[in-house]
Amino acid sequence: MSVSGMSTVHPKTLTPKVLVTSPNIPKIGITFLEDNGCHVTVVENATEEDVLRHIAGVDALLVLAPVKITRAVLDAAGSNLKAVSALSAGYDHIDVQELKRRGIKLGNAPRVVNAPVADLAILLALAAARRLHEGRLKIENNEWDRLHYQWILGQDINNSTVGIVGFGGIGQAIAKRLKGFEVRQILYTGHREKPEGKSLGAKFVSLDTLLRDSDYVIICAPLTKDTEDMCNEEFFSKMKKTAVFVNISRGRVVDQPALIKALKTGTIFAAGLDVMTPEPLPPDHELLKLPNIVLTPHRGIATVETENTMALLAAKNILKCLAGEEMLHPVV
Template sequence: MKPTIYITRKIPDEALQILEEECNVKMWDKEDQPVPREVLVKETREVDGLFCLLTEAIDKEIIENASHLKVVSNMAVGYDNIDVETASQKNIMVTNTPGVLTETTADLTFALLMSTARRLIESSNYLRAGKWSTWSPMQLTGQDIHGAKLGIIGLGRIGQALAKRAKGFDMEVYYYNRSRKPKIEEELGLQYASLEELLSDSDFISILTPYTAETHHLIGEKELQLMKSSACLINTSRGGIVNEDALYSALKQKKIWAAGLDVFDEEPVSLNHPLLELSNVVTLPHIGSASIATRKKMAAVAAEDLLLGLKGETPKHLVN
């Protein structure tokens, strides 16, 4: 008898076919909106496997309500949307999709850094609004990237990939991490710094650490005060790592130069959010891994791990 699985959003056909061959598949098939909570609770009650996205809170209620659940496969690197502790207590495997999106997310992070530093979105809007009437020496001037100091908070796979890109721009790269990584320091020519040193000395600061209880609001008023007035803060990790009220205040008062944000505390972000009012903030709708090839690979990895777990085998990317 085939196991029954629930998929919380329409996924690429290639991954769907992998699952349909071996499972009875039920799926929320609307691409542009997440599955409603009441539907998620109902549909997961008797399934064997769950294929979800970071938009779904797979919390204690969901897990304890799902009497047959064996595997939760998250199509994302982060898994802060899942109550892993409760899942572990009930012997439910949780998987994620690391590695496959590393290079794509590093590309986006560096693109966001460049867009923020050189005011690309602001300049495009300036032109489209018909404000460009002449060339002037200091019009829409930004910050240099080449030769600047980059501070990376979190030297995981994506942090290392970002460091490689920065070296191509002759940037000095510093990093702060829970533990030092001497071998990678040597390989990539990086320098370790305390968080305070990194914030004080860097021209660009990229947040690439996982979101946990320890990193919640890791960057707040105190940390933003340490930054240079010419510095840019780039966040492509999770919104909750930054205190958005403190960030708004720092940007509004010109205590830091700009911010580039692919993530927010609450997503989708409200159009009334004060950060969206500022011209020195570049905002994106959480598209770090959004290349066609990478999203297809992520879906395939999540599908394959889900099937392994359902067969009683160990998934390749087991979180717990």
Template structure:
């Protein structure tokens, strides 16, 4: 049987696959397999190792005459047409859990860098603009003992809340259901979205990408935030109306934004948000810790092996 891997992985990680199957792996580590190559390779593939950079849509699935299992190296799977896969009896696996702590680390790091204007400070030095000390030079927002509002109290949201507790922050959260662990162990307070937006000094978006969360944060929501508020998004770019965010930042309706994700990725250096001083951006690296990415890759490989050998996937998208 044949397996297609759309990204370049270390040899020791794919060895269990190569011992059993014919593996076609994209050779470049800096970019995903081109769409045309993927469409060709998928025609006789039994297994597909993919990630968020690939669009696994109905067009591709119609060409996949032998495909039995799709395994994505990610928690989210909004780039995969799961319904179309199910119609063709293709099982879909993903990698939740293993990236929780790395993404929570990155989220809180982005929160701190944005609130305290860390990247702006580095740019000032690089551009030789640091001339002297001044009382209000590059002043940002305090973090300690402030209020954080977390939208989406899943595994990663809980991880961010634990880090916020270490900074003595008051924790508000909004979720589809109550999180008893967050409330009992961290004294987090459940509230509706409007209350969270109104009261929070830091608004952190960690909601999944669904029809209900599409552009859930827009003009109306930014208008409810404090003008000193810092907005952080490490969930999905499609959850935010970027035009409304640009307006809110430019007009200083909110203080700043830290973004690891965008509506359409990758973005270019001419993206409108990059023209603003009060934006800190990252290239979708929420889980980009070496140990985490290696574990994600191994789990995705195990999902593939299980699916091809007729065993339940470790984590199957239902």
């Protein structure tokens, strides 16, 4: 059977087995695989132990974090495994080098995440700048002073300079949205200058220049050996005291104790985080005790439309690979 122009699985592959590593993957992706001749097993709990109980002999994995695809997981799968498809744009939870070594194909679901994650980045920037969490605390503690309002003055985004660290699809989507807020200047930094920067009116600068000049610093860089703990004490010391820090990439890009210190001491004005370390964050964590921070639980892509689109794309990656074709979005 073929759906939406997709090829059916290769005739040599009789009823290929697909393991879905999380019960949270939208049904549309699972149904699509089943309608195209696959036998699909969905683990009950998104844990490595549960995955290991079901993984032997599967032909493909449909993967959603927090489950990590490690050498041990691949060993347990066996030699039948041909495809791994991530229901995400990032794949730092997957041992890419080990997949390469074994000749297993990896696909992901990029671009579709750009819009919802960019929307959340703007939301966090505005919420932190306008002190939404602190204001809510004042209400809860019966400290809403209507006569004196200096305590809740925030920072403007119009006529501000916004610095974006990492100017891939998400960074560019953020830049597009910033136009509507009449910002004065958009700066970005990364490995190289990009042609999209000029079309978006964004200026390529060094990291030091970006930190020095920006009223908002938004982190969009992927987690790599070079970016891990990139946002450290020295990083925050170079920012304006009135600056707002936003992270929608990965928690480990930030040296979290350094961020907490910067927020406590007034080195920076406020922060908005969708990602942190660890995840889930313990309810007694120091971040939750700070008034000048806005937190969301790593839900940048959490809209119904986005999740459904990603699940369908991840499923199509698997079918393409099992049919002997290139994935729609191959990584390796």
